[in-house]
Amino acid sequence: MYELVTKQELAPNIYLIEIAAADVAKKSNPGQFVIIRLDQKGERVPLTIAGVDLNKGTVATAFHAVGRTTKKLAKMNAGDSITDLSGPLGNPAEVGKFGKVLLVGGGVWCAPLHYVAEALRKNSNELFIVAAGRTKNDMVYENELKAVADQFFVATDDGSKGNQGLDFLADVLKAQKFDHAVVMGPVSTMKKVVDLTRPYGLKTMVTLASLMVDGTGMCGACRVTVGGVTKFACMDGPEFNGLDVDFEELVSRQRVYLPEERMASMIHDKLEGGVKRG
Ligand SMILES: Cc1cc2nc3c(=O)[nH]c(=O)nc-3n(C[C@H](O)[C@H](O)[C@H](O)COP(=O)(O)OP(=O)(O)OC[C@H]3O[C@@H](n4cnc5c(N)ncnc54)[C@H](O)[C@@H]3O)c2cc1C
Ligand code: FES
Known part of the structure; x- marks a missing residue:
């Protein structure tokens, strides 16, 4: 399990979270991403790494609550945990000396x-x-x-x-x-x-x-x-x-799965209500 150490609303429906994942934090570079899963049955959602804190052993990521998983994540709070976090994935961004x-x-x-x-x-x-x-x-x-x-x-x-x-x-x-x-x-x-x-x-x-x-x-x-x-x-x-x-x-x-994604998001909104801020 991976604990949400902090959660902050940056703008309406946009959140910054820090997740305890010391091993991932140590290896992360700008431009790479993680894939998270909220629970055993959850979908795998990629989120780009927005920073790491090596002292706290956390990985930060910002997300827009647009669909079922991100809306669920938006309702979680610091102290809650998610099931999976894989990463860092992908190649680091090019950050050489360009001018x-x-x-x-x-x-x-x-x-x-x-x-x-x-x-x-x-x-x-x-x-x-x-x-x-x-x-x-x-x-x-x-x-x-x-x-x-x-x-x-x-x-x-x-x-x-x-x-x-x-x-x-x-x-x-x-x-x-x-x-x-x-x-x-x-x-x-x-x-x-x-x-x-x-x-x-x-x-x-x-x-x-x-x-x-x-x-x-x-x-x-x-x-x-x-x-x-x-x-x-x-x-x-x-x-x-x-x-x-x-x-x-x-x-x-x-757009391939747009109808399914819209349906999942609507079902989420109906069953669980809108995103609670904070
Ligand atoms: C490598 C990678 C890195 C990513 N990094 C980030 C990140 O750092 N932060 C982040 O928020 N997302 C990021 N994404 C996108 C994120 O993974 C998807 O939005 C994800 O599908 C959300 O899952 P969901 O179940 O909440 O929504 P889904 O059920 O997958 O549905 C997403 C739906 O939202 C729609 N949608 C997407 N963006 C918007 C938007 N801005 N406004 C309105 N509707 C929208 C889509 O068309 C789709 O219908 C990244 C994706 C990849 C592949
Ligand atoms: S996500 Fe499966 S090959 Fe890239």
Whole structure:
């Protein structure tokens, strides 16, 4: 069993938890993920590592309560335990010495992006960071990202805070030369940034949250097409150069179980009620 040591609501339906898993914490690197299972019958849900505390022996992860498992997890509290946590899985993000790096985080993904940003900062990169969200209420990890940035911007889809959307990056990319880019967020955010960086041939690393089952290369559920070649996001990624990613295929594969996921989420809401905050 793995104990939830802390739980914090970062924004409506977005939570940060620290889970006691000292052995996993010791081996974790930015960009890697864990797969958790809440109970014996639970589904396996991948969550990206947002940081570790080696003194406490904990792994932090931020999650958006969108479906059955994450809504159940949102109802758990510090002191409760989950059945399984496997990890760290996947390859670490590239955090070498590049020079000037553009980082864009969308919604809940700003938390794991901060873990990547810290590592890039340690390697003396200059960081231009954008924290994005749907509205000003969905913003998370703004202060943390600002603290490690050389230049920091906020963007919201509805313009309620900072820039409206990410189009402003077109001017930024025209005016400044970047050596590397990292985007973590919904597919729409990753694709948007890749569309903007493509004319400059800027290597733009994206984290692909494809459907996963085992997370160890056994089932093939997570296959994605990168540079015309089939890759397994769990073993070959989850970070890939977005310039080579077939985003359309990714979106259609992510939707394969949408009716079942919606049904499971509705049943959860009916049987167990909405998410209790705190
Ligand atoms: C490598 C990897 C790393 C991941 N890291 C994270 C992470 O750090 N944090 C995190 O929150 N998720 C992360 N995910 C996604 C997470 O694993 C899935 O959202 C998971 O399916 C949730 O399980 P569930 O049972 O709660 O929902 P499911 O029953 O699987 O249903 C998810 C449903 O929610 C919908 N959905 C997904 N995102 C949103 C959204 N933003 N708003 C509204 N609807 C949405 C989907 O279309 C789907 O219908 C990651 C996925 C992968 C593969
Ligand atoms: S999740 Fe099964 S092969 Fe990647």
